[in-house]
Amino acid sequence: MRNFVLTLLSLLFLFSTPSLAHKISAFVDVEDGNVSIVSYFSDGTPAKNAKVTVYDSKGNVVLTGRTNKEGEFDFKIKKSGKYKAVVLAELGHRAVVDFTVGTPAGSSQSGTGGNTGTEIAEQKQSKSAAPPPTVAEFRKVLREELRPIHRELLKIEEAQSSISYKDVIGGLGWILGIFGAAMFGYCYRRREGGNAS
Amino acid sequence: MHISEGVLPGWCLGVGWVLTAGGLYLGLRSIKGEKIPRTALLSAAFFIASLIHVPIGVTSVHLLLNGLAGALLGWAVFPALFVALLFQAILFQFGGITVLGVNTFNMAFPGVVAYYAVRPLLRRGTTGSLIAAGVLAALIGVFLAATFLSLELICIGSSFIKTAELAFLAHIPVAAVEAIINSFVFLYLKKSGIKLEV
Numbered sequence: 001m002r003n004f005v006l007t008l009l010s011l012l013f014l015f016s017t018p019s020l021a022h023k024i025s026a027f028v029d030v031e032d033g034n035v036s037i038v039s040y041f042s043d044g045t046p047a048k049n050a051k052v053t054v055y056d057s058k059g060n061v062v063l064t065g066r067t068n069k070e071g072e073f074d075f076k077i078k079k080s081g082k083y084k085a086v087v088l089a090e091l092g093h094r095a096v097v098d099f100t101v102g103t104p105a106g107s108s109q110s111g112t113g114g115n116t117g118t119e120i121a122e123q124k125q126s127k128s129a130a131p132p133p134t135v136a137e138f139r140k141v142l143r144e145e146l147r148p149i150h151r152e153l154l155k156i157e158e159a160q161s162s163i164s165y166k167d168v169i170g171g172l173g174w175i176l177g178i179f180g181a182a183m184f185g186y187c188y189r190r191r192e193g194g195n196a197s
Numbered sequence: 198m199h200i201s202e203g204v205l206p207g208w209c210l211g212v213g214w215v216l217t218a219g220g221l222y223l224g225l226r227s228i229k230g231e232k233i234p235r236t237a238l239l240s241a242a243f244f245i246a247s248l249i250h251v252p253i254g255v256t257s258v259h260l261l262l263n264g265l266a267g268a269l270l271g272w273a274v275f276p277a278l279f280v281a282l283l284f285q286a287i288l289f290q291f292g293g294i295t296v297l298g299v300n301t302f303n304m305a306f307p308g309v310v311a312y313y314a315v316r317p318l319l320r321r322g323t324t325g326s327l328i329a330a331g332v333l334a335a336l337i338g339v340f341l342a343a344t345f346l347s348l349e350l351i352c353i354g355s356s357f358i359k360t361a362e363l364a365f366l367a368h369i370p371v372a373a374v375e376a377i378i379n380s381f382v383f384l385y386l387k388k389s390g391i392k393l394e395v
Contacts, residue, residue, distance in 0.1 A: 088204065088353070092201055092204050092350055094201040096203075167288040168288075171244055175237060175281065183233045
């Protein structure tokens with residue numbers, strides 16, 4: 001029976017994925033005041049219907065909304081400046097992401113993305129000979145193109161924050177140490193008491 | 198089932214800390230002699246259990262083992278889980294330091310309830326009653342913790358029914374796996390002649 005329990009436990013370890021379900025991550029794209037937030041659980045599934053609250057640099061609530069089925073939430077901000085978005089998913093999961101509207105960094109980011117978008121759009125055009133794509137279509141293509149990059153970023157972030165066995169062993173050491181000290185104190189006090197009486 | 202840092206309002210965190218402090222007081226008073234290594238062992242088991250993940254639909258859940266720890270420790274489950282959750286928060290950023298009070302109460306109090314519920318079954322000590330105790334401890338531990346979580350998330354405007362539904366559905370497999378683990382642990386301890394009730 002003891003072997004059975006051990007096998008059961010080892011099977012559990014095998015099938016388990018070392019992901020952090022306790023975390024959600026959020027990514028932001030900014031382009032001319034159009035902001036798009038994408039939020040994922042750490043295993044890559046989108047955080048659906050999560051509440052998004054956007055704060056300005058003074059901490060005032062600018063707007064609130066909810067993510068769609070793909071974990072996305074799009075909105076417009078006209079005033080340039082620094083903003084903070086808080087994504088709140090089910091069961092108490094929370095992610096915070098900072099972004100700026102109307103800075104050189106944001107425009108260059110969208111610039112590089114735009115190039116790939118044009119290529120894709122050109123390919124499409126040559127195939128179907130459709131009229132030139134609109135800005136909205138560009139954005140859609142762009143977002144599709146950026147999705148693998150988001151996934152990649154997520155993987156890197158996850159790899160960085162993943163649990164290391166060093167930490168696990170260290171934590172166990174701490175727990176045993178604390179209770180060991182308690183045991184020592186208890187035995188010491190009892191011995192003292194025994195001598196006194 | 199760890200609530201993240203910064204989700205709950207201050208008063209909610211405060212209430213959590215007060216309740217946990219009460220539990221810690223009762224727990225520390227009850228730890229004597231050979232119960233110290235037992236508490237350490239179950240604290241370590243709880244610490245490790247959170248790393249075993251079961252992927253379920255939109256979210257993924259992990260073993261809790263709070264029912265098992267509660268049944269074997271009584272009120273001492275509070276210090277055991279407090280220490281484990283503290284190191285989970287420090288080392289893995291599960292939960293956080295300010296929500297430690299709330300998270301400890303969420304996990305430990307169902308353990309205490311499980312302790313009082315399964316004590317008569319453990320005393321009887323037949324194979325059937327030990328298995329029943331294992332199942333009961335798992336159900337109380339997991340689902341009461343899910344209920345507390347849902348109650349607390351009302352604070353931030355979540356609907357109780359919706360959160361509870363999600364939490365309950367997600368934790369059915371966890372409860373099933375824990376029921377098996379608990380039953381085997383109880384049977385093994387009984388067979389080895391280790392005292393079950395404390």
